[in-house]
Amino acid sequence: MNIKKSFLFLFIVLNSSFSHCQIEIFSQHITLDSIVNSASDELNVVVSHDGQLIYFTRKNHPENIGGTNDKGDVWVSEKSPNGNWSPSYNLKAINSPKSNTIIGFMNVGGTMVLHDADGFKLSYQKKGQWSKLTSFEIPYFNSKSKELTACVSSDGRNILFGMESFGSYGVEDIYISRLNSNGKWTSPKNLGSTINTPNQEITPFLAADNKTLFFASNGHGGEGSFDIFMSTRLDDTWQNWSPVQNLGPKVNTKGREQSFTFLPDAEFAYLSSTQNSDGYGDLKKVKISPDITPVEIEVDTTRVTDIVEEKNIVALSGSVVDKKTERKIIGAQIFVTTEPTNQEYKTLTNSDGEFNLSITEGNSYVVKIRAYQYMSSESVLT
Structure with a gap:
């Protein structure tokens, strides 16, 4: 399916700071x-x-x-x-x-x-x-x-x-x-x-x-x-x-x-x-x-912007689950890289532990997952 879209990736790095309360x-x-x-x-x-x-x-x-x-x-x-x-x-x-x-x-x-x-x-x-x-x-x-x-x-x-x-x-x-x-x-x-x-x-x-x-x-x-x-x-x-x-x-x-x-x-x-x-x-x-100046943390967001070019789009969705308890993980970081273009997409799991991404079509997709207090996970999808 042809859809005209592009993606703007905002990497907002907020350094930790303290102030006298x-x-x-x-x-x-x-x-x-x-x-x-x-x-x-x-x-x-x-x-x-x-x-x-x-x-x-x-x-x-x-x-x-x-x-x-x-x-x-x-x-x-x-x-x-x-x-x-x-x-x-x-x-x-x-x-x-x-x-x-x-x-x-x-x-x-x-x-x-x-x-x-x-x-x-x-x-x-x-x-x-x-x-x-x-x-x-x-x-x-x-x-x-x-x-x-x-x-x-x-x-x-x-x-x-x-x-x-x-x-x-x-x-x-x-x-x-x-x-x-x-x-x-x-x-x-x-x-x-x-x-x-x-x-x-x-x-x-x-x-x-x-x-x-x-x-x-x-x-x-x-x-x-x-x-x-x-x-x-x-x-x-x-x-x-x-x-x-x-x-x-x-x-x-x-x-x-x-x-x-x-x-x-x-x-x-x-x-x-x-x-x-x-x-x-x-x-x-x-x-x-x-x-109070709260401790600020690194925030990664992905946003869909206005129509600028025509691409083949693939919808990728899933959930992040604790292997032992089968509990879905909230706020896990999702990194998807489309190969062979090496175009990267990022998002977070929602309050139900689920995520949805629209990404450009490729031969394969490298999916990396990071979550608080868990070992990172990586898999390749074709």
Whole structure:
């Protein structure tokens, strides 16, 4: 079939950059009301990348999988078109009678990272459904804490923990594990004495610049039992930090504040606080103005432009699948080279793990696939 088309390939390379984070707080706590909160303890807040979902851990609730003795299930609330939050509900597919804690996401909502009594887990979303949990390991991970708090950086390459472990300065300290180029995680590393004290440092949150850390502590002084603090990483050792700053009385109260989190362009930051709560800890928000420059990544796109020449076009479509689990992979990079012309085309798999390309006809096609935490694959089609 003859179709007049040409393809413009845009290779946008955005170098990683950091900026000093400034955040202004414009309001006192605004509660999310009983439509989201309960008489139980709500904590470990995670906001979805698009800001439309808020995930959290709820403790000892009668609707938890293990009932009131259940130390934690993951719950979720969705933002309605009018901007209000819908009634929260138990995300039963990923919960068990054991303690379940949400940590964050490895990509844009497609892979949830959790921790339970058996270790670290992943769950994959497809068409609104979450898969059964699969395990992954962090070498030499050894938490002595009854409860683990943690977060995943926005680029999915760092996990920070609040835990008591080897080398702790006191009780819980903040540690980091980083994802190597070989797809394996490093052993946890303590962030040092600027951040950590002989008391407790918990609920770390790394802003989208991968440089500015927010955490809760009862060891740096402040308004109440736990306050929210921030510090900026000064180099790539993850040991040198700016002096710790208290976020002030609009965020911190005489109660317990923790799990402070926000998106880079957000109007609100979310947190858990016991101050004036319906039960123990409730989810609340404060109006903010963040000055965050997110870590920028390389982006490859393929676009069809206006009609300029006549070519024979071949439609190429497929999906990228995990060989063991048969799970389709979201955001995998597809590189197709037409031979013998060596013309190259690029695209990404969509939210269903599928891709579609229109390419010029050739004798054969070399298809290369790259995906996060997977070995690359290459095949030749004729």
